Amino acid sequence: MRKWLLILLLLLPTLALAQTPDPVGEDGGVKAESLDMNAYLFGHVGDAYEWHITTINGKEIALMLPCIVIEDGIHVFTLHHAAEHGYTLNEDGKLVNAQTGVRPLDLSITKNVLGLMIDSVLLVLLILLCARWYKKHDVLKEKPTGLAALLEPVIVMIEQDVIKDAVGPEYKRFSPYLLTAFFFILINNLMGIVPVFPGGANITGNIAVTAVLAIFTFLMVNLFGSKHYWKEVLWPDVPLFLKAIPIMPLIEILGLFTKPFSLMIRLFANILAGHIMLLSVIALIFLSVALGPVLNGSLTVIAALFGVFLDCLELLVAFIQAYVFTMLSAVFIGLAHPQPEHETN
Amino acid sequence: MSLITPDFGLLFWMVVIFGIVFFLLAKFGFPVITKAVQTRSDHIADSLKAADEAQARLAGLAEEQARMIEETRLEQSRILKEASESRERIIAQAKEEAAAEAAKLLDHAKVEIAAERESAIRDIRRQVAMISVEVAEKIVRKDLEGDAGQQGLIDRMVDEAAQAQIPN
Numbered sequence: 001m002r003k004w005l006l007i008l009l010l011l012l013p014t015l016a017l018a019q020t021p022d023p024v025g026e027d028g029g030v031k032a033e034s035l036d037m038n039a040y041l042f043g044h045v046g047d048a049y050e051w052h053i054t055t056i057n058g059k060e061i062a063l064m065l066p067c068i069v070i071e072d073g074i075h076v077f078t079l080h081h082a083a084e085h086g087y088t089l090n091e092d093g094k095l096v097n098a099q100t101g102v103r104p105l106d107l108s109i110t111k112n113v114l115g116l117m118i119d120s121v122l123l124v125l126l127i128l129l130c131a132r133w134y135k136k137h138d139v140l141k142e143k144p145t146g147l148a149a150l151l152e153p154v155i156v157m158i159e160q161d162v163i164k165d166a167v168g169p170e171y172k173r174f175s176p177y178l179l180t181a182f183f184f185i186l187i188n189n190l191m192g193i194v195p196v197f198p199g200g201a202n203i204t205g206n207i208a209v210t211a212v213l214a215i216f217t218f219l220m221v222n223l224f225g226s227k228h229y230w231k232e233v234l235w236p237d238v239p240l241f242l243k244a245i246p247i248m249p250l251i252e253i254l255g256l257f258t259k260p261f262s263l264m265i266r267l268f269a270n271i272l273a274g275h276i277m278l279l280s281v282i283a284l285i286f287l288s289v290a291l292g293p294v295l296n297g298s299l300t301v302i303a304a305l306f307g308v309f310l311d312c313l314e315l316l317v318a319f320i321q322a323y324v325f326t327m328l329s330a331v332f333i334g335l336a337h338p339q340p341e342h343e344t345n
Numbered sequence: 346m347s348l349i350t351p352d353f354g355l356l357f358w359m360v361v362i363f364g365i366v367f368f369l370l371a372k373f374g375f376p377v378i379t380k381a382v383q384t385r386s387d388h389i390a391d392s393l394k395a396a397d398e399a400q401a402r403l404a405g406l407a408e409e410q411a412r413m414i415e416e417t418r419l420e421q422s423r424i425l426k427e428a429s430e431s432r433e434r435i436i437a438q439a440k441e442e443a444a445a446e447a448a449k450l451l452d453h454a455k456v457e458i459a460a461e462r463e464s465a466i467r468d469i470r471r472q473v474a475m476i477s478v479e480v481a482e483k484i485v486r487k488d489l490e491g492d493a494g495q496q497g498l499i500d501r502m503v504d505e506a507a508q509a510q511i512p513n
Contacts (some may be wrong), residue, residue, distance in 0.1 A: 006464070009446060042347075042348070045348070046347060046348065047347075047352060093346065093347070094352070105353070106352070106353065106354045107354045109359055110352075110354065110355065110356070111354055113354070113355060113358040113359075113362075116358065116359060116360060116362050120362050120363075120365070120366045123366060124366055124369050124374070127370050127374035127378075128369070128370075131373060131375075131377040131378050132372050132375075134377050134378055134381035139385040140384070140385060140388050151378070151383060152378070155375070155378055155379065155382070156382055159379055172379075175375065175379060176367075176370065176371035176374075176375045176376060179379075180366060180367045180370045180371060180374075180375065181377045183370075184363065184366060184394065187378075206349070206355065207348070207351045208351035208355040208356045208359055209355065209359050211351050211356065212356060212359040212360050212363055213363070216363065216367070223380065223503065229436050272348070277513055294499055327387055343435055
């Protein structure tokens with residue numbers, strides 16, 4: 001019974017579309033034009049000097065963001081007025097000097113920066129409101145309610161199951177950073193899935209963002225590493241000939257950088273891939289317009305169902321990637337604090 | 346390939362924004378929450394331990410109670426046994442004493458009876474003697490004027506009196 005209902009649902013839009021002779025042609029040329037896949041994909045996953053929200057009847061609705069350029073003084077303008085200040089966009093969509101074609105120091109509040117700000121304000125509000133609950137209530141007498149009840153299990157899970165196990169006895173020093181990293185990545189991942197403003201910016205799928213996160217982890221690991229950790233890096237317990245020509249120390253030092261590098265690439269690639277997959281599935285609807293109404297209609301339904309599936313997958317990935325980043329950071333920090341029982345080995 | 350080349354502007358803003366978020370959350374956010382949660386879980390652990398101890402103490406008390414009941418029962422049976430023993434003993438003693446008293450009374454009575462009989466016999470003898478004397482006087486007074494046949498009667502009577510006196 002349910003199977004038949006599903007098939008009927010799949011066929012319904014096809015029938016409806018088949019009866020209208022040319023459903024897209026009347027809307028104007030916008031949809032009928034073949035889709036520029038490159039501009040579509042990179043426009044959505046890339047950074048921009050404006051936040052394009054939607055296009056209604058050919059009129060673009062976008063948030064114009066301030067471009068801030070430092071070159072012979074500070075220039076602040078929106079993209080419409082870029083030419084007046086002597087700047088233009090290069091083929092990557094970045095501001096360059098119109099005469100020389102050189103990239104200036106560009107500190108613009110781009111789409112990703114604004115997204116970062118919005119998500120960060122949201123995160124700080126959430127966590128501080130949660131912390132306020134604990135300040136105002138006696139935890140020994142009341143059970144958490146509202147925001148505290150929502151966030152406490154997650155915080156406890158990350159701290160007790162991930163940080164404590166991976167870092168070891170000194171975990172309390174590092175848990176604020178690791179929890180911040182976890183929730184920062186999680187909220188940006190989740191907001192990235194929300195398709196409308198203020199979500200939808202591909203923040204954690206941007207390599208600059210993940211690079212900064214990886215650098216923070218790198219600093220956390222190496223600034224607080226124990227003496228024993230540095231000895232293992234620079235003068236490991238291996239036969240002397242491996243140290244005299246410094247093969248092992250070189251490998252170990254390289255290892256210091258590959259660890260955060262892998263963190264950076266993992267988060268970036270996973271989130272970017274998720275966005276591109278989702279966008280490709282949705283693009284199927286517009287690409288199949290040229291194939292006629294029947295195929296277009298059925299593909300629309302399929303793409304929508306597949307989009308729902310991918311969105312659910314992305315929810316999972318959003319959590320898993322935040323979890324993995326936190327766990328690996330915790331493991332790296334734990335490795336920088338070898339326990340006494342390791343020293344005997 | 347702008348996708349894999351980090352943009353300096355975004356790097357800069359990300360450092361600033363993440364730095365601020367990190368500072369705020371690490372100072373005012375997470376430590377408050379984790380400390381409160383820690384306090385509570387410590388409290389729960391302590392309470393559980395206390396409950397365990399109380400349970401153990403309760404079990405000890407129950408054991409103690411059972412032991413005391415058992416002891417009391419033993420004591421009770423011991424007291425009952427002692428009481429019945431002493432009762433038996435008292436009864437036996439009383440019986441003995443009563444028997445001794447009865448024997449003493451009996452002896453006393455026998456002695457008294459013997460004394461009574463003695464005095465009775467003495468009285469009888471005295472009276473017999475006096476009667477004999479009177480009889481003898483009367484006979485003597487009469488026979489002093491009588492004949493020899495009467496003399497024989499006197500003899501016989503005296504003999505009889507003497508014979509009656511002998512058994513005691």
